[in-house]
Amino acid sequence: MVKVATGEQMREIDKYTIETLGIPGIVLMENAALSVVNQIISRGNFKSAVVFAGSGNNGGDGFAIARHLFNKGYDIKVFVLNNMSSIKGDAKINLDILFKMGVYVMEVSQKENLKFAEKSVKECDVIIDAIFGTGFKGEVRGITKDVIDIINGAKKYVVSVDIPSGVEADTGKVYGTCVKADLTITFQLPKIGLVVHPGLDMVGELIVSDIGIPQQAINTQDIKIVLNDQETASKCFLKREENTHKGTYGKALIIAGSRGMTGAAVMAATSCLRTGAGLVYLAVPDDVLNSVEGMALEVVKIGYSRFEDLYEHIANCDAIAIGPGMGQSEAAGSIISKVIEASHRPMVLDADALNFLSRNQDLLKFIKAPFIVTPHPGEMARLINATVEQVQSDRINVALEFAQRYKSITVLKGSRTIIASDKGVVINTTGNPGMATAGSGDVLTGIITGLLALGCEPLLAATGGVFLHGMAGDIAKEKNGEYGMIAGDIIKYIPEAIKKLQEK
Incomplete structure (x- = not known):
């Protein structure tokens, strides 16, 4: 049976992989990004994509995804829903690469910036949701709520990275606004919120992608929830x-x-x-x-x-x-x-x-x-x-x-x-x-x-x-x-x- 992790269990698995086994976090991020890119390419003749990214590692996945799609000839626009100066670590490395490559990146922190983001969404083939990861809890508010409303109203193919933004990873609860994805690619193990209602209703097709985390790391967590098979x-x-x-x-x-x-x-x-x-x-x-x-x-x-x-x-x-x-x-x-x-x-x-x-x-x-x-x-x-x-x-x-x-x-x-x-x-x-x-x-x-x-x-x-x-x-x-x-x-x-x- 496939194990189902909480957000905290997954973070501890990542931590053990990086700090104890010595696999750099940016390698896991790269593997995650490639798995998403391969799924997108296999699903249609898309030529353009809009990436909405947060400031954490989920956003870093989004930056890496944008780079690979750009390299494959996609017309790419990236909208960052936080102050870009707050982005650190592996996510910042991937964001900096986008700037050096000349990929379009725009910070959306004010409502005035929404008009161009909305126009870009209407013109693109696929939307990539890399806003919130498994650490999200509570209700989506402010500019992010407005962006998610735009995503859901666009009638475009929507891909969520790891988990649809607005779903709580540990419970599947959704408070108000949430991305409704056509495809969700989650990494290494499914999360509880992806396999129970109401989070399940937001997932669309679920793909669990192996990003190279060793079984040894997974075994450090006493995971007692599994999927029947x-x-x-x-x-x-x-x-x-x-x-x-x-x-x-x-x-x-x-x-x-x-x-x-x-x-x-x-x-x-x-x-x-x-x-x-x-x-x-x-x-x-x-x-x-x-x-x-x-x-x-x-x-x-x-x-x-x-x-x-x-x-x-x-x-x-x-x-x-x-x-x-x-x-x-x-x-x-x-x-x-x-x-x-x-x-x-x-x-x-x-x-x-x-x-x-x-x-x-x-x-x-x-x-x-x-x-x-x-x-x-x-x-x-x-x-x-x-x-x-x-x-x-x-x-x-x-x-x-x-x-x-x-x-x-x-x-x-x-x-x-x-x-x-x-x-x-x-x-x-x-x-x-x-x-x-x-x-x-x-x-x-x-x-x-x-x-x-x-x-x-x-x-x-x-x-x-x-x-x-x-x-x-x-x-x-x-x-x-x-x-x-x-x-x-x-x-x-x-x-x-x-x-x-x-x-x-």
Whole structure:
């Protein structure tokens, strides 16, 4: 998995590379500039560029980029958004070279200077944003805000250097004005703000460019956030041996459903089977058993009216899911409580199980088995007594703190689903807005439960399950588009997604 750094971690990596390993900063700057130039050249027949540069190393990257493009025959104009006398170090070296080469450089520190900058933007082919780097925090103000408004209004191809100016590298937060790029080239490692919303929405296409920082330098930082990937998910699906049977591939018990909500139960059970579990038992209340008998023919159905009806199945299964469509009655709460207290098998707690736990949080401290919670933002808000807005504004830390407090694996659903555990955080990279549809979460519960039944360790089941779920949704999008996608479409394409993972 690819590591995802904070701004501070990246600065420490740079520092170690320069001061301990002895690779000069200007060499890294040159490598960074060349990587941007090569990406620009590969993307179109551009002949002119405007570079907006700040006074730090991000601006220094911009100066070096301008030099290389000038050497390749581009018409180049550079606008510096700070007092040029404040520019120091490697950035100053690259700025001085531009002056000696005769490249057009103009300081834009007053509104009167904006007119020519705006005219130049209208006439250029590509805009290069090298204003703020990973150290930026807060809100863009003053002349820089005016410049960014010009960039965003120009309808030109925009390239951001390392990070779009206005995005906070550590959080992805954007306060007001921010460059909306078509392409962002970040250096050595992606930054958190580039891979979570709302910063992600400003990035466009993301390229992670190796600028020659040794792995030894990266290893000096204890980076615990990574991107989910196909290679990791593929570990869930080993080649099946010839001499095996359904018992080889695990028994899953899914306790779900209630009057009017049998669909949630059936979707969870079906997706569990589609993921590869050998036997899936679906336990529903007695009064809806007849309703599900004709659905999901391959699933074994169990009716229950009391906990004792489930005990034998709990003892004999390999994995349990509980919650989808159970409702919030007193009877449902009693079953949820007793199953959670009794089980020694890995569990997935979803939907109404989470709603029950939000009112009975002490129960979380007494769970004996490894467990995975799969809340959407509303359910997570109830679990931690917060608002949805508070959850969404700090998704990584919310999920991580919950996972650490209750020793759970926490899957905070949504665009760029977060999987948190005591080992750190995984940010998912699959899925699309078409999956924002009723039942999609039930499908995910079934997938993760199926992987647990197959014998995957809980963290792998969660990360692999989330990736597979999004991948199946992406295949559904390719086939039919986002509008009109239903949860059943995701189930339909689980086998094709698994096949792709195995090919990898």
